[in-house]
Amino acid sequence: MRIATMLRTTKEHPRNHAANMIVPFETMKAAQAAAILLREHGGQMSRLRLLKLLYIASRECLAETLRPITGDRIAAMDHGPVPATTYDLLKREHADAPIWDEFIEQVGPQEHRLIRDPGVGQLSKYEIEKLRKVSEVRREMNDYDIALETHEFEEWKRNKPPAKGVRWISLDDLLSALNLQDSKQRIEQAIADDAAFDEALAMARRQNREHAAAGQK
Numbered sequence: 001m002r003i004a005t006m007l008r009t010t011k012e013h014p015r016n017h018a019a020n021m022i023v024p025f026e027t028m029k030a031a032q033a034a035a036i037l038l039r040e041h042g043g044q045m046s047r048l049r050l051l052k053l054l055y056i057a058s059r060e061c062l063a064e065t066l067r068p069i070t071g072d073r074i075a076a077m078d079h080g081p082v083p084a085t086t087y088d089l090l091k092r093e094h095a096d097a098p099i100w101d102e103f104i105e106q107v108g109p110q111e112h113r114l115i116r117d118p119g120v121g122q123l124s125k126y127e128i129e130k131l132r133k134v135s136e137v138r139r140e141m142n143d144y145d146i147a148l149e150t151h152e153f154e155e156w157k158r159n160k161p162p163a164k165g166v167r168w169i170s171l172d173d174l175l176s177a178l179n180l181q182d183s184k185q186r187i188e189q190a191i192a193d194d195a196a197f198d199e200a201l202a203m204a205r206r207q208n209r210e211h212a213a214a215g216q217k
Contacts (some may be wrong), residue, residue, distance in 0.1 A: 022062070022171065022187060023071035025085050027096040029122040030070045031103050033057070033131055034086070036123075038104070038114040040135040047090050047110045048079060049143045052150055055081050057134040059153070061127060063178045066187045069127050074169040076159040080150030081169060153177060 037053050038045060058069040059081075072083035088094040090112060092101070103118040120128055138146055150156060154177035159167045175181045 022068055025071040025073075026122060027089065027099050028118060030054075030072070030083075030086050030089070031100055031118045032120050032123050033069050033127070034104060034112075035114050035118050036120070036128060036131045037135050038112070040132060044107065044111060044113040046143050047087075047112055049146060050090070050112060051082055051087060052080065052143070052146045053131075053134055053138065054086060055083050055150065056138075056146075057127075057131045058083070059174075059178070060134065061130055062174070063180070065126065066180070066183060069123070069131070074155070074174065076156050076161050076167045076169050078161065078164060079144075079147040081153060081156050 033054060034050060037050060037057075041049075054069070055074070058072070062068040070083065070086070072085045075082045075084045075087075085094060089097055089100040090104075090106070092106070094100070103114065103116045104112055105115050107113045123131075138149075141149075155169045155173045158173050158177075159169050161167045171184070172181065175184055175187075180187075
């Protein structure tokens with residue numbers, strides 16, 4: 001069952017959940033990040049471990065650069081914070097599951113395996129190194145020890161769900177846990193500036209292609 005559906009079937013309602021997406025979620029970027037972690041573990045790992053490592057790496061990126069790796073909404077579940085869209089992709093309960101399945105397949109009730117390299121084109125060098133470092137420092141930890149580590153995160157404590165329940169973790173709670181609450185406006189403005197730059201760059205490229213095509217006629 002998708003996390004959003006789980007929320008609708010309980011008395012818990014999303015609290016400002018749209019704000020959890022600091023940057024737009026991109027399935028390919030999430031797949032590339034997941035693939036790096038899978039390669040670090042011989043190409044296969046449990047869903048729990050993969051989700052926890054992805055969350056920790058993205059959280060650390062946000063703390064250090066004011067940008068997460070993905071724009072995933074975050075849900076509080078029994079085993080800690082969960083990147084909700086990635087969770088749905090792993091369970092094949094998302095519209096982009098066919099894209100995800102080209103690279104990562106489920107090989108057991110809770111196991112996932114890398115079957116094709118999605119590349120790293122959407123990840124920065126910093127993000128790649130962060131993913132590898134987060135994986136390496138927890139290599140000797142078992143899955144549940146990593147989950148228990150995330151139980152110490154303030155954003156999860158503030159939204160601790162009932163047993164087998166789920167609650168959204170708001171952007172405000174996440175930023176507060178990282179002592180970044182005063183940076184929210186700066187983060188949003190930087191992202192808006194980047195979006196405007198990307199749009200202008202895309203327009204310039206379209207115009208160049210049109211001019212080149214016109215010159216060939």
